Amino acid sequence: MRPSLAVPSVLLCLALLGAGCAAAGPPPPTRPDLAGETPAAAATTGAFSPTDVAWLQLTVAMSERLLPVLELVPARTTDPAWRALAGRVEESQQADLIRSRGLLAESGAPATNPHEGHDMPGMITEAELTALRAARGPAFDRLVARHLRAHLSQAVRIARAEQGSGAHPATTALAATVVRDGSAELARLDRLDPPTRAR
Amino acid sequence: MDRASPRSGIRRRLRLATALGALLVLLGTYGISTTAQADTAQADTSRADAAPGVNAIRVAEFPADCSYSHRLPDDPIIFPGLPGASHMHSFFGATVTDAFTTLPDLINSPTTCNPQVDVSSYWVPTLYRNNVAVEPIISTFYYLGEGVRSDVVARTEPIPQGLRIVAGNARATGPNDSIARWSCLHAGQVPPSKDFVNCPAGTMLESYLDFPQCWNGRDLDSPDHKSHMAYPVNQACPATHPVPVPKLRQVLRYPVSGDPAQFRLASGPGYTMHGDFFNAWPVAEMARRVNDCIRPVIKCGHDGRPL
Structure with missing residues (x-):
């Protein structure tokens, strides 16, 4: 009796999913936006892969967390080099944020960010932000340097991963921008605040 | 175990599955429930095979004990293809899991589980004591027929291979939006809490987490990684998620x-405890346990045989 089950299964499969059932071998996604499948599977549909969406959501959450830090800089340090660096980073973060929000909307992902309120690697925590607000001068510069370095290093790390694993061309292009800008900003940061210095 | 295991029908189904791939397996399972005659015959046979002896323990349960395997800041469900994107996770079961893991990787993976047929991957945020990682020395994953009415338990379906389930709330901002449960092993007098508890010396901190057990019958995952699964409502699976599967209960003893001030999770306070499950049980092994342990309400051991 059991082998007969194959027939209804195949029929059901075809009825539910159409052409998607024809693919044998690795498990095809049951929906184009099905998360967790291989990026290549989604790429065939020309859609955003789960990797693209996950990276965009994380990138938005990280930028939103960094901007309040950068906004503290002008009022708390007079060093023009720091002010210039903060301005550059803020500019690129704002631009990336607009692009990544737009791509997220295009992908059809939920508007609510799954990482909101969650301390992910590279993100400044609420307690750290409080400490930062209280600091001034060189102490403030050191704290900013630490958070900027943590943020930019993590942003570049995951953008590189998106470049390698992502599928959607405009999204991987944005990842390339993040890698390029982030690496340049890290280099400037290293000149202002050498990483070997005791912190 | 080989001789006693799956009925020949299951073996045929397994061969079919191997030939056609995991999606067909999933939908084959779905197909069974739509072909009522075959389903009834199957259920009748299995009941006869597994008729509870006088000593059977009437609890619908089979376990897998999967010790700690490795740590990585990866999450193949939430951040697929993005190594390093996650907070630190401690992995149990399959030993290969990383940011890129897919079902075929798990199927071919070594495992820390007893039984060794369970090559599923289970992971949780790493626990730190004074910023030093601590791993559970007991990590048991129970598959249970409970939380729903007995007639629902009797028609529990196997968890489809490749299904991903998350439980708990990594973003919880307080105990109210958490289902975490912390308690003390051998110190029942300490009331359980959604945040870390103060366990007496000589006892162990333990975490319980129940996964949703109602499946939408269609998707192995969903964009938010949650909406293809649901918790029961009024002891039954809701119409949106009509397929009851065994309830996974994760029990970790640290x-x-x-x-409690010395503890934190990689995801934050104790109430951010969460668990991720990527099912890679061989289809036949899962089906046998559902038939022999869950549906007839019999407590089984690691081999999936009545205790």
């Missing part, structure tokens, strides 16, 4: 006690 060799730590004392002041």
Whole structure:
């Protein structure tokens, strides 16, 4: 009796999913936006892969967390080099944020960010932000340097991963921008605040 | 175990599955429920095979004990293809899991589980005591027929291979939006809490987490990684998620006690405890356990045989 089950299964499969059932071998996604499948599977549909969406959501959450830090800089340090660096980073973060929000909307992902309120690697925590607000001068510069370095290093790390694993061309292009800008900003940061210095 | 295991029908189905791939397996399972005659015959046979002896323990349960395997800041469900994107996770079961893991990787993976047929991957945020990682010394994953009415338990379906389930709330901002449960092993007098508890010296901090057990019958995952699964409502699976599967209960025992202030999870306070499950049980092994342990309400051991 059991082998007969194959027939209804195949029929059901075809009825539910159409052409998607024809693919044998690795498990095809049951929906184009099905998360967790291989990026290549989604790429065939020309859609955003789960990797693209996950990276965009994380990138938005990280930028939103960094901007309040950068906004503290002008009022708390007079060093023009720091002010210039903060301005550059803020500019690129704002631009990336607009692009990544737009791509997220295009992908059809939920508007609510799954990482909101969650301390992910590279993100400044609420307690750290409080400490930062209280600091001034060189102490403030050191704290900013630490958070900027943590943020930019993590942003570049995951953008590189998106470049390698992502599928959607405009999204991987944005990842390339993040890698390029982030690496340049890290280099400037290293000149202002050498990483070997005791912190 | 080989001789006793799956009925020949299951073996045929397994061969079919191997030939056609995991999606067909999933939908084959779905197909069974739509072909009522075959389903009834199957259920009748299995009941006869597994008729509870006088000593059977009437609890619908089979376990897998999967010790700690490795740590990585990866999450193949939430951040697929993005190594390093996650907070630190401790992995149990399959030993290969990383940011890129897919079902075929798990199927071919070594495992820390007893039974060794369970090559599923289970992971949780790493626990730190004074910023030093601590891993559970007991990590048991129970598959249960409970939380729903007995007639629902009797028609429990196997968890489809490749299904991903998350439980708990990594973003919880307080106990109210958490289902975490912390308690003390061998110290029942300490009331359980959604945040870390202060366990007496000589006892162990333990975490319980129940996964949703109602499946939408269609998707192995969903964009938010949650909406293809649901918890029961009024002891039954809701119409949106009509397929009851065994309830996964994760029980972790950490060799730590004392002041909760020394503890944190990689995801934050104790109430951010969460678990991720990527099912890679061989289809036949899962089906046999559902038939022999869950549906007839019999407590089984690691081999999936009545205790």
